[in-house]
Amino acid sequence: MTMRATMWALVAAACATASPSAAQTEKPTPARTPTPAPAAKPAPAPVNLDTSPIVAEGMVNAPPAEVWRVFTTGEGFKSLGPAKADVDLRVGGLIRAHYKPDGVLGDAGTIQNRILAFEPQRMLTIQIDSPPAGFPFMDVYKNMWTVITLTDAGADGGLGRTHLRIAAMGFGPEEQSLKMRDFFRTGNDWTLKTLQSKFDASVKPKDITMAHTDDPPAPASPTAPIDISRDVKAPRDAVYKAYTTNEGWKAFFEVETNIEARPGGPFEIYFGPADQAAPGERGSEGCTVLSLIPNEMFSYTWNAPPKLPFARTKRSWVVITFQELSPGTTRVRVRHLGFDELAGQHPAHAAEFAETREYFAKAWPYVLGALAAQYEPDVNK
Numbered sequence: 001m002t003m004r005a006t007m008w009a010l011v012a013a014a015c016a017t018a019s020p021s022a023a024q025t026e027k028p029t030p031a032r033t034p035t036p037a038p039a040a041k042p043a044p045a046p047v048n049l050d051t052s053p054i055v056a057e058g059m060v061n062a063p064p065a066e067v068w069r070v071f072t073t074g075e076g077f078k079s080l081g082p083a084k085a086d087v088d089l090r091v092g093g094l095i096r097a098h099y100k101p102d103g104v105l106g107d108a109g110t111i112q113n114r115i116l117a118f119e120p121q122r123m124l125t126i127q128i129d130s131p132p133a134g135f136p137f138m139d140v141y142k143n144m145w146t147v148i149t150l151t152d153a154g155a156d157g158g159l160g161r162t163h164l165r166i167a168a169m170g171f172g173p174e175e176q177s178l179k180m181r182d183f184f185r186t187g188n189d190w191t192l193k194t195l196q197s198k199f200d201a202s203v204k205p206k207d208i209t210m211a212h213t214d215d216p217p218a219p220a221s222p223t224a225p226i227d228i229s230r231d232v233k234a235p236r237d238a239v240y241k242a243y244t245t246n247e248g249w250k251a252f253f254e255v256e257t258n259i260e261a262r263p264g265g266p267f268e269i270y271f272g273p274a275d276q277a278a279p280g281e282r283g284s285e286g287c288t289v290l291s292l293i294p295n296e297m298f299s300y301t302w303n304a305p306p307k308l309p310f311a312r313t314k315r316s317w318v319v320i321t322f323q324e325l326s327p328g329t330t331r332v333r334v335r336h337l338g339f340d341e342l343a344g345q346h347p348a349h350a351a352e353f354a355e356t357r358e359y360f361a362k363a364w365p366y367v368l369g370a371l372a373a374q375y376e377p378d379v380n381k
Contacts (some may be wrong), residue, residue, distance in 0.1 A: 003296060012204075021077060032111075037150070039100075041296070049079075049173055049178070050178075050181070051171040051172055051173060051177070051178070051181070051209060051292070051334040052169075052171075053067075053167050053171075054167070054168050054169075054171075054181060054184060054188065055165060055166070055167045055168075055193045056165060056166045056185075056188040056189045056191070057163065057164060057165040057166065057192070058163075058196060059153060059161055059162070059163055059164075059196070060161065060163075060164050060195055060196050060199055061156070061161055061163045061196070061200040061324060062159075062160060062161070062162060062197045062198075062199040063152070063160025063161070063162060064121040064122070064150045064151075064152050064162045065121055066160070066199070067150055067162045067164060067195070068121045068124075068150060068164075068230060070195060070198070071087075071124055071148060072087055072089045072118075072124065073087055074086040074087050075090075077095065077097060077125060078094050079194075079195075079198050080194055080195065081109075081194065082097035082098055082099050083098060083099055083100060083101040083103065084097070084098040084101075084103060084105055085097040085098070085105075088115075088328075089115065089118070090115065090341065091115060091116070091117060091118070091290065091301070091315070091317055092114065092115065093114070093115045093336070094112055094113065094114055094115070094129060095112070095113045095114075095115065095126060096110050096111070096112050096113075097110070097111045097112075098110050098111070099111075100172045108210055109132050109133060110129075110130070110132060110133065111130075111131065111132050112124040112128070112129045112130035112131075113127065113128055113129055114126065114127050114128075114129040115317060116145060116263055116290045116291045117290035117291040117299040117317055118141070119225075119319045119335055119337060120337075121148065121150060122151075122303060122319075122335075123147065123148065123149050123150070123297070123319060124147075124148045124164055125145060125146065125147045125148070125256065125263075125290065125291035125299065126145065126146050126148075127144070127146070127263060128141045128142070128144065129144075136176075136178070136179075136180075136183075137175055137176055137180040137183070138177065138306060139171065139174075140174060140176050140177040140180055141180065143170045143171070143172060143177070144168060144169070144170035144171065144180065144184075145168070145169065145170050145183045145263050146167065146168045146169075146184075146188075146290060147166075147168075147291060147293050147297065148165070148166050148167065148181075149164070149165040149167070149297075150162050150164060150165075151163040151165075152162070154261070156288040157357035164192060164195065165189045165315065166190045166191065166192060167293055168181075168184050169293065170263075173355060189250060195219075221340065222354035222357065222358070223339035223340045223343045223350065223354050223357055224340065224357070225335055225336060225337045225338075225339070225340075226334065226336035226357060226360055226361050226364060227333070227334070227335050227336075228267045228333070228334050228361075228364055228365055228368070229331055229332060229333040229334070229368075230331070230332050230365070230368035230369065230371070230372055231325065231327055231329055231330070231331050231332075232329070232330045232332055232368075232371055232372045232375060233328060233329075233372070233375045233376050234322075234328065234329075234330060234374075234375040235324075235327060235330065236289065236295050236322050236324040236330050237295050238375075239322055239330040239332060240294065240295045240296075240298070240322050242371060242374060243320060243322075243332070243371065244259065244261045244292070244298050245261065246258070246259050246286075249269060250368050251372050251374060252371050252374035253269075253367065253371075254375070254379065255270055255283075257267055257269050258270075258271065259289075260289065261289060261292060261298070262289060262292075263289055263290065263291055263292070264288060264289065265288065265289045266287070266288060266289070267284065267287045267288055267289050267300040267301070268283065268284050268285050268286070268287060269283045269284045270282040270283045270285075271283040272379070284302060284303055285303075286303065287300055287301045287302055287303060287315070288301050290317060295322060296322055297319065297320065297321050297322070298319075298320045298322075298354040299317060299318060299320070300317065300318055301315040301316070301317050301318075302315065302316050302318050302336065302360075303315060304316075304352070304353075304356040304359070304380075305314075305356070305359055308352045308355060308356055308359075310346070310352050311342070311348045311349065311352040311353055311355075311356045314342050314346070315338070316336060316337060316338030316339060316342065316356070317336075317337055317338050318334065318335070318336050318337070319334075319335045319336075319337065319338075320332065320333065320334055320348045321333045321335075332368060332371065334364045334367075336357075336360055336364065336370065339353045339354070339356065339357045
């Protein structure tokens with residue numbers, strides 16, 4: 001299997017020197033205490049201790065819809081190198097790929113990634129679920145995740161363009177993890193170049209001003225995604241910390257929480273005292289973190305209010321982005337997704353999901369207002 005061809009591809013003897021025997025003398029040589037062997041020196045620590053995220057980014061001469069299709073359909077994914085691939089596009093769904101034409105998806109040679117979060121034509125987060133046999137980083141791969149971001153870069157000569165960013169993170173100081181980081185740095189660069197050549201073999205990444213607008217489109221249906229934003233007068237790292245920590249929510253929203261900012265960690269906001277609500281009805285119990293890029297993006301599952309019992313048993317998801325407008329101003333954007341998908345899966349309860357959307361279309365502006373008021377006490381929430 002060609003491990004180079006995918007960004008997710010899933011890579012002393014003690015020599016006892018015998019001294020010559022001393023010549024025998026007429027008088028016996030007194031016994032001597034053997035000199036202890038020198039203690040073994042510890043193995044040197046790896047020189048490269050850089051555990052920061054690795055990022056590959058550049059321009060693709062195709063509109064976001066076309067680039068999105070490459071990552072989210074079986075036929076599209078095969079253009080990145082696999083002989084076989086299929087994609088189950090949903091939170092928790094799998095992307096499976098096989099590089100051998102005679103291989104079978106699901107066998108030991110399959111590379112399997114799980115979808116942690118996505119926002120159509122904008123963001124896809126994946127994590128290795130099952131690497132192929134022989135993958136050299138079996139002890140550390142579960143700590144890593146990859147966020148793929150697409151940004152509409154406008155048209156050039158009538159052709160759409162997309163700025164593509166592939167960010168992998170979750171690396172540690174262990175030697176195996178550092179080697180995995182180098183492995184994926186090479187693999188992600190290769191993936192970017194492969195995708196660029198799919199649409200234009202001569203394309204070269206360059207810095208441009210992004211043309212994507214932050215004005216959300218009007219909802220197409222009662223279950224369309226929610227898309228709102230608010231500018232907060234604070235540095236981006238401070239706003240990110242406020243939204244992703246227990247201390248932050250306690251300060252700006254005055255609620256108890258259980259938050260661990262890591263994929264799979266809890267994201268539970270308790271909106272009422274424990275003695276005034278039944279277990280499971282205080283807030284977002286059971287919701288979890290899906291994905292994150294520190295200071296840039298945070299995504300988690302979300303539930304419906306207790307008054308909507310069926311919808312509450314299902315999970316939509318939220319994607320929060322943090323855009324630095326200036327050193328002291330951050331645009332926080334909330335995109336709440338999954339209503340359409342859930343209504344399609346459970347048509348008999350579509351009205352509940354529409355009501356859930358209506359509820360949070362009113363609630364999220366209040367949350368963002370409280371966040372802004374943390375830094376501007378006189379601001380209207």
